[in-house]
Amino acid sequence: MQDERIAITAFREGEEGVIHAVSGGRGLTSRLAGMGVAPGARGKAAGWELLKAGVRHLKGRGPANISLTVDSENRPARRIYERAGFRHGFDLFWYELRLV
Numbered sequence: 001m002q003d004e005r006i007a008i009t010a011f012r013e014g015e016e017g018v019i020h021a022v023s024g025g026r027g028l029t030s031r032l033a034g035m036g037v038a039p040g041a042r043g044k045a046a047g048w049e050l051l052k053a054g055v056r057h058l059k060g061r062g063p064a065n066i067s068l069t070v071d072s073e074n075r076p077a078r079r080i081y082e083r084a085g086f087r088h089g090f091d092l093f094w095y096e097l098r099l100v
Contacts, residue, residue, distance in 0.1 A: 004022070004023040004025075004061070005020070005021070005022050005023075005033075006020070006021050006023075006057060007019070007020050007021075008021065008050065008053050016038045016041060017035070017037035017038060017041055017046045018034075018035070018050070019032060019035040019036075019051065019053065019054040020033040020034045020035070021054045021057050023057075023058055023063065025061065025062075025063070026061065026062035026063070027064050028064060029063060030061065030063035030065075030066050030067075031067045031068060032051075032058075032066060032068040033068075035047065035051065035077075037050065042076070047080050048080055048083075048084075051080055051081070052084070055084065066086075067089070068081065068086065069092055071094075072091075
C-alpha cells in the first residue's frame, strides 16, 4: 500500500497552524511528519487541537503506532506530545550541509 499523505490546516481569527500526517496503512507505523503553529496562535491550545486532529485522522486508518520527531530543545512541543501519550523512543542526530 502506498503512503497516504494529508495536511490539516486550521485557521481561527488571527491564528493558524498546520500538521502533516502520513498513514502507513493498517497495522503499520504512521507518522506525523511536521507541525507548525503561527507565533500569534502559540499558547492558545492551537497545537494541542492540531495534534488531536492529526492523531484522530491516523487512528482511523488502523496503524500499529504513530511516530513523530521533534527538536530536543523544543520543550513546549515535547510537553504537548507527552501530554498526548507519546513517549521518547530514541535520540536522533540532525546533520546539515551548509551550501552558502
